[in-house]
Amino acid sequence: MPATEPQEAPLTARDPRLAPWRAFVRAQAHVSRRLDEDLRTEHGLSLQEYVALLILVESPGHRLRMGRLAESLTLSKSGATRLIDRLVADGLVARVSCSSDARGAEAELTERGIDRLRTAAPTHLRGIAEYFLSPIGQTDLEVIERTMGEVAACAGGQHRA
Amino acid sequence: MPATEPQEAPLTARDPRLAPWRAFVRAQAHVSRRLDEDLRTEHGLSLQEYVALLILVESPGHRLRMGRLAESLTLSKSGATRLIDRLVADGLVARVSCSSDARGAEAELTERGIDRLRTAAPTHLRGIAEYFLSPIGQTDLEVIERTMGEVAACAGGQHRA
DNA sequence: CCCGCCTCGTTGACCGAGCAACGACCTGCC
DNA sequence: GGCAGGTCGTTGCTCGGTCAACGAGGCGGG
Numbered sequence: 001m002p003a004t005e006p007q008e009a010p011l012t013a014r015d016p017r018l019a020p021w022r023a024f025v026r027a028q029a030h031v032s033r034r035l036d037e038d039l040r041t042e043h044g045l046s047l048q049e050y051v052a053l054l055i056l057v058e059s060p061g062h063r064l065r066m067g068r069l070a071e072s073l074t075l076s077k078s079g080a081t082r083l084i085d086r087l088v089a090d091g092l093v094a095r096v097s098c099s100s101d102a103r104g105a106e107a108e109l110t111e112r113g114i115d116r117l118r119t120a121a122p123t124h125l126r127g128i129a130e131y132f133l134s135p136i137g138q139t140d141l142e143v144i145e146r147t148m149g150e151v152a153a154c155a156g157g158q159h160r161a
Numbered sequence: 162m163p164a165t166e167p168q169e170a171p172l173t174a175r176d177p178r179l180a181p182w183r184a185f186v187r188a189q190a191h192v193s194r195r196l197d198e199d200l201r202t203e204h205g206l207s208l209q210e211y212v213a214l215l216i217l218v219e220s221p222g223h224r225l226r227m228g229r230l231a232e233s234l235t236l237s238k239s240g241a242t243r244l245i246d247r248l249v250a251d252g253l254v255a256r257v258s259c260s261s262d263a264r265g266a267e268a269e270l271t272e273r274g275i276d277r278l279r280t281a282a283p284t285h286l287r288g289i290a291e292y293f294l295s296p297i298g299q300t301d302l303e304v305i306e307r308t309m310g311e312v313a314a315c316a317g318g319q320h321r322a
Numbered sequence: 323c324c325c326g327c328c329t330c331g332t333t334g335a336c337c338g339a340g341c342a343a344c345g346a347c348c349t350g351c352c
Numbered sequence: 353g354g355c356a357g358g359t360c361g362t363t364g365c366t367c368g369g370t371c372a373a374c375g376a377g378g379c380g381g382g
Contacts, residue, residue: 003167015286017290018286018289019306020294020297020302020303020306020309021289021293021294023305023310023313024189024293024305024309025189025193026235026309026313027309027310027313027316028185028186028189029235029315030312031233031312032186033235034316046338065360066360066361066362067359067360067361070361074187074191075338075339076193076340077360077362078339078340078362078363079338079340079359080337081361081362082339083338083339085362090365093369101347101359101360102346102347102348103345103347103348104347104361105360105361105362115252125176125179128179128182129178129314131315131316132181132182132185132316133178133182134310134315135311136181136311136325137308137313140304140308141178141181141339142181143301143304143305144181144184144304144305144308145180145181145184146301147296147297147298147301148181148185148188148307149184149294150297151188151191151192151292151293151297152184152187152188152191153296154292154295154296155191155192155293156191207368209368226330227330227331227332228330228331232347236369236370237369237370238331238332239332239369239370239371240368240370241331242332243368243369244369246332247368258331262329262330263376263378264329264330264375264376264378265330265331266330266331266332266376285340
């Protein structure tokens with residue numbers, strides 16, 4: 001029976017170490033909401049859809065396996081399937097069967113998809129500049145890029161050792 | 162014809178200025194997923210539910226108006242309603258009508274809610290330390306807190322001026 | 323007083339994402 | 353060659369979220 005409560009983790013949630021985390025979460029929520037909003041109203045694309053097109057246009061041959069796409073989008077496989085469903089319905093992407101693996105499918109950007117991405121890009125880039133880059137100084141940006149890379153690696157890697 | 166390119170929007174999506182943004186997005190996605198996962202498996206709470214309890218426990222009288230709660234959670238009003246619905250169903254929160262405004266409702270933490278929060282807190286704090294704080298040095302944390310605060314203020318404030 | 327207008331929270335319809343189960347296919351071992 | 357076990361993508365179900373519409377209640381001018 002601990003006479004002295006071992007207050008291991010500081011039970012009070014007001015721990016000041018949490019301040020960076022809280023600021024981080026709030027920033028991400030607000031910026032993502034803005035970017036999504038802007039893309040929807042100006043181009044009829046969700047942020048996820050835009051990012052999917054972006055990933056495809058950066059891939060060799062403008063094509064990518066579904067699994068890879070899901071991974072890049074930080075999305076489940078079914079999530080990727082349905083996202084591509086929508087883009088196919090809009091004519092921005094085509095589904096092609098994989099040459100080297102008959103059970104695989106690839107998403108391929110159509111001409112319309114490329115055009116749509118091209119017209120939407122300025123909106124997205126402006127948003128990132130306005131909401132994210134502009135309030136941060138250049139040297140701080142380097143710190144963020146480095147630390148966020150480490151965080152992603154740390155949290156993204158092994159699944160509960 | 163601008164002799165000095167005013168760093169207009171560079172149409173290419175491979176703009177290296179995007180690297181910090183991309184790292185940031187990936188980091189947030191991975192860390193949030195981990196925190197959510199841990200809370201669900203160990204305490205049957207989603208991250209949002211946990212944060213709601215946390216906000217309530219930090220409020221005077223452990224009570225808060227629905228609108229305020231929605232705002233703090235970066236959630237729509239209906240989203241807050243349904244989140245509180247779940248917590249009420251679990252007996253962690255009670256709905257009380259606001260004394261000063263008859264159309265208002267307040268969420269109030271129950272004893273069970275406080276207990277649940279107390280038992281879940283170590284999991285959450287451990288997660289933040291492991292996935293977010295530990296890969297970042299102390300001085301970098303200060304940079305992040307400051308810059309993220311500015312980003313949140315910039316993106317969260319005025320709605321499309 | 324009461325009537326128009328606003329704000330607060332809830333509800334209905336819908337949407338996007340996750341998980342588990344599935345069928346199709348690849349791979350290796352006999 | 354054929355079968356066992358794994359991998360790939362899709363599908364059913366459910367959950368958690370938004371938006372639009374609503375009813376109840378506050379607030380101020382005539």
